[in-house]
Amino acid sequence: MDQFYLAMNMFRRRKFDKCADICTQLLEKNPYDQAVWTLKMRSLTAQVMVDDIEADEDGIADEFLDTEMIAQAARPGTSLRTAAPTAAPGLRPRANTGRAVSGMVRPRTQTGCGAGSLEAALRTPRSALSARPITSFTARSVRLGTASMITQPDGPFIQVSRLNLAKYAAIPGVAKPLFQYIFYHENDVRNALDLAVEATKASQYKDWWWKVAIGKCYSMLGINRDAEQQLRSALKHAPNIETYLRLSALYSKLDQPLNSLEICTSALQVFPNEVTLLTEIARVFEALNNIPASVKYYRDILQEEATNVEAIACIAVNYFYSDQPEVALRFYRRLLQMGLYNAELFNNIALCCYYAQHYDMIVTCFERALSLAMGETVADVWFNIAHVAIGVGDLKMATQCLRLSLAADPNHGAAYNNLAVLVHRKGEVQQALSYFQTAQAVSSYLFEPFYNYALVSKKVGDLQSSYSAVQKSLKVYPNHVQSQELLSSLRKYFENI
Amino acid sequence: MAVPLYTLQLNQTFIPGLVTIGKYDGSHSCITAATNGDKVLVHTPHIRDKELSVLNVNQPVTAICAGRLRPDDNRDVLLIGTQTTLLAYDVENNTDLFYKEVPDGVNAIVVGRLGQWECPLAVVGGNCSLQGFDWRGDDPFWTVTGDRVRSLALLDIDHDGENELIVGSDDFELRIFKGDALIYEITETEAVTSLSVLESSKFSYSLTNGTVGVYDKQTRLWRVKSKNAAVCLWTYDIDGDGSAELITGWSNGKVDARNHRTGEVVFRDVLGHGVSGIVVGDYAMTGKPQLIVCSIRGEVRGYDSSCVTKDHVQRQGDTVRDLFSKKQMLLTELKNYTADPTGSGIPANTRLLTEINVKADHQVTFGGHVEVALSTNNSTVVRVATVFAEGIFEGETFVVHPQPQHVTNHLTIPLVPPNDTPLDIHIRAFVGPNAFKTEYHVFEVTRQLPRFSMYALASPITKTIPDSYATFQLSFLCNQLEAWQMQNFLAAVGSSNEERGGEGPSGADWSASLTCLRDGSPLHIRFRGTTITVATPHISLAADIVQSLAVYLNLDRVESVAEFPALFTEVEENLNRLEELKSNATRMAAAVADTANLIRSLIVRAEDARLLGHMKDLRECYVQLQQVNGDLVRGHSVRVANHRELLATLHSLNAVIQHSSKLRSE
Incomplete structure (x- = not known):
């Protein structure tokens, strides 16, 4: 042969x-x-090579050292940073990035608006699961760029620096594979960009593929505005879903979510009911904390693709937090039917069962979850078991579960908070206060530790620290009524002095 | 002094000239100004607690303007121009309308309807170029103009229902475009810094030397000059008489309103710091717009017609003071006449003769000059002469003041007009009986320099015909051409036919060989049959001659064929170089971005090490950071050089396009 x-x-x-x-x-x-x-x-x-459209993630440096966003404080609802909290934090918990919990963990859900400064972001506990890359560039090369590290026996296949890029750029059949090789295999964005620039010149600026390629390189290098120009010009030649998605992601990076939505909506005119576009829209709405609109688009997705895990999970979470655990349970069972089999799913089913009063199922589900759980998920499962234990009144077991949870993840702020409340019930005020303080330190995005601390220290008589804590609580959750009441009573007291 | 309606202290720096006002939500006016650190401030007085919001631009802002760019939306769009880009931004929704690269730079922006285009356009003036963008970011309007554009205005100057574009630029010209055709060109004395539209066909302008004036179409109604520079002009009816006044903000903090017909000041006030911008908008929510003046330190004052009436008493005092000073002046003058009735007398029949000639004299000036010779017809002497003309000298007057022992009844003034434009020169000669008097009679004469005054007849030895030329078909008589030459050239005056090198005015064949006194380049005009050939190495000169002929002979349409081999190769070279420079720029931008990524990660790592107290790592990170930073700074200087070259290339290309377009006339 x-x-x-x-x-x-x-x-x-x-x-x-x-x-x-x-x-x-x-x-x-x-x-x-x-x-x-x-x-x-x-x-x-x-x-x-992997599909890298969604693999993009903002690093710590990009968030704090770049000021690509035009408006520093845009009108609420028009920016990802100042997204209006439609769902109260008390009703729907926040992830450790300070954003409402989503049904699915994706690269970009990690990017948060919680920490206000570089130092705060660095001090936020990072672990293997919640760690954020330093820059978006390192994010990518850590995640995808392992190929170039493998040493090949007789030197690398292609010495990119020695290639005459202009020569190969002119050969259409070779140029594109070569670009992908340099971009994905060698992870050498600069040379890939050089090649793409030469190639687009060779094609007389008429090939949309090369424009997308240049746009890809530019957005990788952080030259977002040039990337925008290239992608827009590529769209003029040929509408393409990938181009639309990249453009939308770019606008999210520039903190212009309404532009992202507009791009996707106009793309839907060209590609009606396209699932990836609908997903993008749903995600942007979710990032804007506009959960009803997000759920509406997730429903549209399910009309088109009934087995879309992300859509099912997000809808289920929304049902769960809007007090319909039975309906959420049905969605989770659907996921189970589809063959998903992991700790998070069993944990969620157990919680749904608990709230839907299927008490017989709770223990088995949690057992399954524990047997499947790895790493920090164990902490979450134990935390939820403690929650159930508090519900059934077994405070001793709850305390034990919380301690187990903290053993698995010493940075679990909610667990510290709950443990402190239990300890306080026993009358050990000082220990409770110190637990609250720990909870505040490890998860400043929760308002509960602040409010509880303020409440307890007011009772103890330490009005000054109560006052400062309740102010922090209101900073996290400005509409919390109890905090406001506590603050006004403290004010009255201070004014009397 | 007027009492403002309200005064706000924003405690921010406003960059002069970069202030605008817009209704971004469709109903509330917001003052928007560029401030330090490449940022733009938006003042939103209707939002409690958050009155100032900041927009990051990340490049020095060079122009700012708000206007209704979207045809179906009453919300204003904010346009921000930088040295290389134009951003159209929807403030309310935090979205870009478009972000365009404008390599010519953005020096001025104006939003409105232009010509017959249906959508409103944002017209952007850059380095020799004008571009009009619609709300989608397409540019249906594009043309070139001379030199760097400094100011723009839209006005329906010929009352045909369509706006014309007024462009003020660095080469002292005011150009008025109808669509992309140039309809008027007015020469001023300095770079035109700002323009403002008054009612009907009137518009006002200001220059870098502190002149402010008003034009009605092409005729200047009035102008005033101040030692301070006018920062901005605006139009507002401050005295409530129904006709708008011209409001001027000066660099020393003065604000005044002048009647647009007479230039009479009707209102004035002084701010604590220099004026940075003047806008008109409803800031007090009274339903009527006020005049809002911003200083560079962020002081905002609002005025309306109620502010003017209060200073009537003040104005009476002013008038009295004016009259007093006038009286004082008249008294001094009278004293002059009475003190020495005979001493300064000169014969009653004294006349001042002026003669204008071309002198190819290499001693006084390089190449040669135009010589204005003044002489008296008797023994009186010309002590001093001041020449007042626009655009020939630094400043606007030129004084010839010989040593007393060299004073005769003769005085020559060398002039070197830098451009081929017709000039009015006003000469004041101080004539007296001898050179040692303190009082002289002043003779004023006004002479006109023809357009092509700096061309002398070529001597037969050096006569060469350049190989680059423009040629076009004309059917007219030779003597018309003759008359044109008489009017436009100094050289032909008094020279005989033989010298002109032609076969006589009556023949169908006529030619003239001349030399430019500025650089010695030859000019050869030849008319044979119905074809006229203008041979010169400079395309701009050929263009000027074509334009001048077309105007003189009232030609509607001239189509010419041009052959400029040297220029052509130059343009080709420039285009190639442009390509190269552009690809260099992208490569360097990529390199910088790459380095910036490295720097970012180093900073975060250093910060991490600092928080962990790991000083060894911290030190290492900073050492690396310093090295990378050094590289970046070096790279930056290369980039700057590259960019400068790019701009120069674009400039020369635009100039060639402009001159070539002038070779034809429509």
Whole structure:
């Protein structure tokens, strides 16, 4: 059999290792065979290439050192930073980034608006699951860029720095695989950009693919405005879902969510009912804390694609927090039917069962969850078990569960808070106060530790610290009525002095 | 002094000239101004607790303007221009309408309807270029103009229901465009810094030298000059008489309102600091717009017609003081006449003769000059002469003041007009019986320099015909051409036909060889049959001659063929270089972004190390940071050089386009 045909066949059957091996042998015989060379590039790229549209994540540095956002304090509802809290924090808990809990953890849900400064962001506890990259650039190369680290036996396949990019850019069949190879396999964005610039020139600025490629490189390098120009000009040539999504992500990065929505809506005119576009819209609405609109789009997604995990999970969470655990349970069961089998799911089902009063199911579900849980999820499961234990009145068990939760994750602020309340019930005020303080330190996005601390210290008579704590509580949750009442009573007291 | 309706202290720095006002939500006016640190402030008095919001631009703001750009929306759009970009931003919704790269820079923006375009356009004036963007970010309007644009205004100057564009630029010109065709061109004495539209076909202008004036179409109604620079002009009916006044804000903090017909001051006030901008908007929510003046330190004062009436008494005092000073002046003058009735006398028949000639003299000036010779017809002497003309010298007057021993009844004044424009020169000659008097008679004469005054006849030896030329078809008589030359050239005056090198005015063949005194380049005009050929190495000169001929002969349409091989290769080179510079710029921008990423991660790592108290790592990070920073700074200087070259190339390309477009006439 012709070796090249075999290699092609291997490539088509997604046996990329073998394809690359055969290509290597062929290239030894004839190093100038462009077809083989290209095939090898493609097979090497295919081994590491992932869909990177959603893999983008803002790093700590991007959030605090860049001022690409135009408005520093935009009108609420028009910015991702000043998103209006429609759901009260008391009713729907916040994730450790300070944003309302979503049904699904995605790269961009980690980016928060909680910490106000670089120092605060760095002091926020980071663990293997909640760690944020330093910059979006490092985020990507850590996550995806492992390929270039593998040392190849006789030097790298292509020495990118020695390539005459302008020459290859002019050959359409080679240029695109070469770009993908440099971009995905070598992770060398600058050279990829050089190649793309040459290639778009060679195509007389008429090929949308190259414009998207340049846009990709620019947004990777953080030159967002140039990326916008390239993507917009690419859209003029050919409307493409990927381009729309990248443009939308770019506007989210520039903190212009309404523009993101507009882009996606106009894209829906071209690609009606496209699920990825609907998902993007739903996510932006969720980031804007406009949960009803978000759920509406998730429902639209389910009309198109009944097995969309993200949509089901988000709708379920929304039902759960709007006091309809039975309905949420149905959605979670649907996920279970689809073959999802993990600790989070069982944990959620257990909670739904508890609120829907299917008490028989709770223990088995939590057991399943515990057996599947890894790392910090264990802490969450124990925290929820403690919650159930408090509900049934077994405070001793609740205390034990909370301690187990803290053993699994020493930065679990909510667990500290609950433990402090239980300790306070026993009458150990000083210990309770110190637990509250710990909770405040590890999770400043929760208002409960502040309010509880203020309440307890007021009772003890430490009005000054009560006053400062209740102010912090109101900063996190400005409409909390009890905090406001506490503050006004303290004010009255201070005015009397 | 007027009492303002209200005064606000915003305690922010406002950059002069970069202040505008917009109704971003469709109903509430918001003062918007550029401030330090490449930021833009939006003052929203209708929002409690959050009156000032800040927009990051991240590049120095060069122009700012708010206006209704969307045809179907009554909300204003904020346009922010920087050296390379234009951003149209919806303040209310925190969204971009568009973000455009404008390599020519953005020096002035004006929003409104232009010509026959249906959508409102944001017209942007840059380095030699004018671009009009609609709300989608497309640019249906594009043209070139001379030099850097400083100010723009939209006005229906010919009452045809469509707005024309008035452009003031650095080359002292006011140009008025109808669509993309230039209809009027007015030469001023300095760079035009701002323009404002008055009623009907009147508009006001201000110059860098502190002149403020009003034009009605092409005729100047009045002008005044101050030693301070006018920062901004606006139009507002401050005295409530139904016709708008011209409001001027000066760099020393003065604000005055002048009647637009006479220039008479009807209102004035002084702010504590220099004026940064004047806008008109309803800030007191009274339902009627007020005049709002902002200072550079963020003081905002509002006035309306109720502020003017209060200073009637003040004005009486002013008038009395004016009359007193006038009286004083007249008294001094009278004293002059009475003190020495005979001493300064000169014969009654003394006349001042002026003669204007071209002198290819290399001693006084490089290349040669235009010589104005003054002489008296008797023994009286010309002691001093002051020449007043626009745009020839630094400033506006030129004084020739010889040593007393060299004073005769003859005085020559060398002039070197830098441009080919017709000039009015006003000469004041001080004539007296001898050079040692303290009092002289002043003779005033006004002479006109023809347009192409700096061209002398070429001597037969150096006569060369340049290989670049413009040629076009004309059917007219030779003597018309002759008359045109008489009117527009100094050189032909008094020279005979033989010298002109032609076969006589009656023949169908006529030619003239001239030399430019500025750089010695030849100019050859030749008319044969119905074809006229203008041969010169400078395309701008050929363009000027074509335009001048077209105006003189009242031609509606001239189509010419141009052959400028040197220029053509230059343009080709420029285009190639532009390509190269642009790709260099992208490459360097990518490199900078790459380095910036490194810096960011280093800063975060250093901060992390600091919080952990790990001083060794901290030190390492900072050492690296310093190195990378050094690289970045070096790279920046390369980028700046690249950018400057890019701008120069664009400038020369735009100039070529402008001159070539002038080679035809419509």
